[in-house]
Amino acid sequence: MSRTGTGVTQLQWIEAGQSVLRTQGISGVRIGALTKKLGVSSGSFYHHFKNMDAYHHALTEYYAKEQWQRILDQAGANNLGTPVERLKAIGRTSARTHFAKLAYAMRAWANISAQAAAAVQEFDLIGFGYLESQLREIGFAKTDAKVRAFLMIAAGSVEFDAGLTGLSEKTLRDVGFEILAKK
Numbered sequence: 001m002s003r004t005g006t007g008v009t010q011l012q013w014i015e016a017g018q019s020v021l022r023t024q025g026i027s028g029v030r031i032g033a034l035t036k037k038l039g040v041s042s043g044s045f046y047h048h049f050k051n052m053d054a055y056h057h058a059l060t061e062y063y064a065k066e067q068w069q070r071i072l073d074q075a076g077a078n079n080l081g082t083p084v085e086r087l088k089a090i091g092r093t094s095a096r097t098h099f100a101k102l103a104y105a106m107r108a109w110a111n112i113s114a115q116a117a118a119a120v121q122e123f124d125l126i127g128f129g130y131l132e133s134q135l136r137e138i139g140f141a142k143t144d145a146k147v148r149a150f151l152m153i154a155a156g157s158v159e160f161d162a163g164l165t166g167l168s169e170k171t172l173r174d175v176g177f178e179i180l181a182k183k
Contacts, residue, residue, distance in 0.1 A: 008040050010048045014062045017055065022101040026109040026116075029059075060119035063106055068126045071099065083134035084181055087152075091177050094156055095169065103157040127153055139183050148180045155180075 016037045020028050031042050031052065038044075049055040072078055074097065075089035094100065110117035131149035140148060155176060160169045167175075 008038050008044055010058065011062075012038065013045070013048055013055070014059055017059050018063075018102055021059070021105045021109070022098060025105055026113070029056075056113075057115065060113075060115050063102075064119035064122035067123055068130060071097075072130075083137040087131070087134050087181055088177065091173055095173055100156055100158060100160065104159050107157060124153055135181070138181065151180055 013034065016034050017029050020033050020037065024033070031045050035042050035045060045055070049058065071090060071093060075086070075093035077086040077089045080086045080089055106116060106120050106123075110120045128146075128149050131152050132145045135145035135148050136142070160172070162168065165172055
């Protein structure tokens with residue numbers, strides 16, 4: 001993605017938007033909040049995006065088309081040998097990057113935006129396909145792999161509430177993964 005005189009890339013604008021989205025929802029994703037987060041002027045925003053609609057489009061397109069590859073890259077999943085290792089790495093990376101908060105915020109935005117809803121659906125289809133393929137490689141039958149992939153997506157799309165289970169996020173994630181990936 002291109003750079004401007006500020007040195008801020010389009011990807012950095014998108015990452016800043018995702019960060020704000022995680023904590024404040026779509027109503028918090030405003031030019032002022034983004035420029036403050038990045039330490040640049042609003043002119044820098046307009047070097048990359050025509051307006052806020054174009055920015056929202058870029059946010060949803062990135063989520064729909066590039067987010068899974070970013071997760072896989074950050075997890076190093078493409079370089080791991082077994083599907084169990086790949087799935088565990090994805091879970092650790094998702095926890096470290098607070099991905100569930102982003103997924104939750106995207107789903108909330110999808111309730112009021114057809115564009116965001118389409119992005120969530122595309123993201124889910126890509127993720128579901130990847131997770132199902134890994135579970136099939138482990139040896140699960142087609143239906144079992146589909147159900148487990150769905151449950152993994154669902155678990156990765158909710159905000160963690162320690163009060164509900166009395167378990168730490170790490171314990172819930174690790175034990176939940178073991179249940180879903182155990183043959």
